[in-house]
Amino acid sequence: MTFDELDARAATLDAAHAATDLRERFLLPPGTVYLDGNSLGALPRSVPAAVRDAVEQQWGHDLVASWNTHGWWDAPVRVGDAIGRLVGAAPGQVVVGDSTSVRLHQSLHAAAALRPGRSVVLTEPGSFPTDQYVIAGVADQVGWRVEHATPAELAARLTPDVAVVVLSHVDYRTGELLDLPGITAAAHDAGALVLWDLCHSAGAVPVGLDEHHVDLAVGCGYKYLNGGPGAPAYGYVAARHQDAFVNVVPGWHGHAQPFAMADDYVGAPGISRARIGTPPMLSLLALEAALQAFDGVEIGDVRARSLSLTRFLRDAIADVVPGSAFASPEADERRGSQVALRHPDAYGIVQALAARGVVGDFRTPDVVRLGVAAPYLTHTDLVTAVRALHEVLERGEHRDPAWTTRNAVT
Numbered sequence: 001m002t003f004d005e006l007d008a009r010a011a012t013l014d015a016a017h018a019a020t021d022l023r024e025r026f027l028l029p030p031g032t033v034y035l036d037g038n039s040l041g042a043l044p045r046s047v048p049a050a051v052r053d054a055v056e057q058q059w060g061h062d063l064v065a066s067w068n069t070h071g072w073w074d075a076p077v078r079v080g081d082a083i084g085r086l087v088g089a090a091p092g093q094v095v096v097g098d099s100t101s102v103r104l105h106q107s108l109h110a111a112a113a114l115r116p117g118r119s120v121v122l123t124e125p126g127s128f129p130t131d132q133y134v135i136a137g138v139a140d141q142v143g144w145r146v147e148h149a150t151p152a153e154l155a156a157r158l159t160p161d162v163a164v165v166v167l168s169h170v171d172y173r174t175g176e177l178l179d180l181p182g183i184t185a186a187a188h189d190a191g192a193l194v195l196w197d198l199c200h201s202a203g204a205v206p207v208g209l210d211e212h213h214v215d216l217a218v219g220c221g222y223k224y225l226n227g228g229p230g231a232p233a234y235g236y237v238a239a240r241h242q243d244a245f246v247n248v249v250p251g252w253h254g255h256a257q258p259f260a261m262a263d264d265y266v267g268a269p270g271i272s273r274a275r276i277g278t279p280p281m282l283s284l285l286a287l288e289a290a291l292q293a294f295d296g297v298e299i300g301d302v303r304a305r306s307l308s309l310t311r312f313l314r315d316a317i318a319d320v321v322p323g324s325a326f327a328s329p330e331a332d333e334r335r336g337s338q339v340a341l342r343h344p345d346a347y348g349i350v351q352a353l354a355a356r357g358v359v360g361d362f363r364t365p366d367v368v369r370l371g372v373a374a375p376y377l378t379h380t381d382l383v384t385a386v387r388a389l390h391e392v393l394e395r396g397e398h399r400d401p402a403w404t405t406r407n408a409v410t
């Protein structure tokens with residue numbers, strides 16, 4: 001296909017998907033095609049005024065009364081419910097605060113308490129490093145053995161000693177989307193719990209936590225949920241597990257009567273039991289405002305748009321850069337919301353693209369990650385990106401010696 005033909009095809013697809021074009025709800029710099037919303041989501045238009053109000057009115061004027069008058073105290077559960085809508089969790093099962101690493105640590109300890117006498121945590125090789133480190137850390141603390149299995153090997157490895165299966169719903173590097181319903185059911189048949197990491201799926205892919213009887217889940221607020229740098233993470237505890245949920249960090253915000261200032265810990269009922277300490281309120285309120293970008297939108301419609309975009313991007317790259325090696329799956333039902341390419345000069349490609357206003361990212365050792373946040377991208381944006389990729393490769397810009405030293409954040 002020529003670029004003129006790609007432009008025409010993109011215009012047709014953009015018209016067909018006009019109803020889910022939410023670009024107006026975001027503030028993006030002109031001239032940039034932002035393909036890194038799976039690392040740091042773009043800024044929703046609703047956020048700056050909300051943050052200004054939180055700082056100037058709530059903190060600056062109303063001061064400590066804001067814990068009551070501006071709903072600060074209830075915010076972790078209120079914002080949790082808003083995220084719950086996007087991941088298929090009925091209210092009262094998601095709590096916001098702390099980082100994904102902390103939420104994962106907490107959820108794994110809770111899983112150990114829910115499955116006493118079982119000695120294995122089963123996970124996949126090559127998952128996001130913090131997940132691997134935290135799993136190993138908790139395994140040491142509770143006396144579990146860590147076992148690794150690829151998704152294809154999982155079923156055969158679900159022996160009666162497995163306490164919990166921990167997986168990323170969408171792989172951060174390849175964008176592979178796992179069969180959450182099937183794996184969850186198989187784990188349950190073996191008596192194990194399932195803990196899903198939703199960092200690369202929440203806000204992009206339907207998850208269906210309640211529908212598929214997931215036990216526990218965690219995820220971060222700053223990727224497809226657009227909560228901003230350092231946005232707090234969230235944890236999901238299915239209602240049926242909440243009474244037996246043991247909070248490894250039994251901080252005072254999770255106490256049944258926090259202002260009784262009692263000497264002994266008594267966990268609150270419901271999801272509040274998973275609260276820890278004072279949340280980062282400004283970030284939490286920014287995240288709450290950011291979630292307004294999804295108001296009136298069903299995640300299934302976001303997914304339909306995302307699939308059209310990633311399919312178009314993949315086909316266009318295959319067309320324009322023959323011989324491209326894709327790390328992301330070809331089948332729609334196996335692909336999350338990104339297109340990942342393998343190339344020996346992946347780092348240089350990402351830098352040269354960024355110099356042309358096309359922002360993706362690099363993941364070691366050889367992956368160019370092009371994240372497709374459907375709400376604020378169009379097919380036409382993707383032609384711009386593919387055109388840039390074509391020119392970078394044609395002119396050898398990816399081999400510029402300037403790219404031989406890597407930034408701290410890639």
Ligand SMILES: *Cc1c(COP(=O)(O)O)cnc(C)c1O
Nearest residue numbers: 099100101128130172197199220
């Ligand atoms: C982004 C990401 C994290 C981030 O963890 P933090 O503790 O919030 O920094 C964790 N796990 C996965 C799979 C991720 O993609």
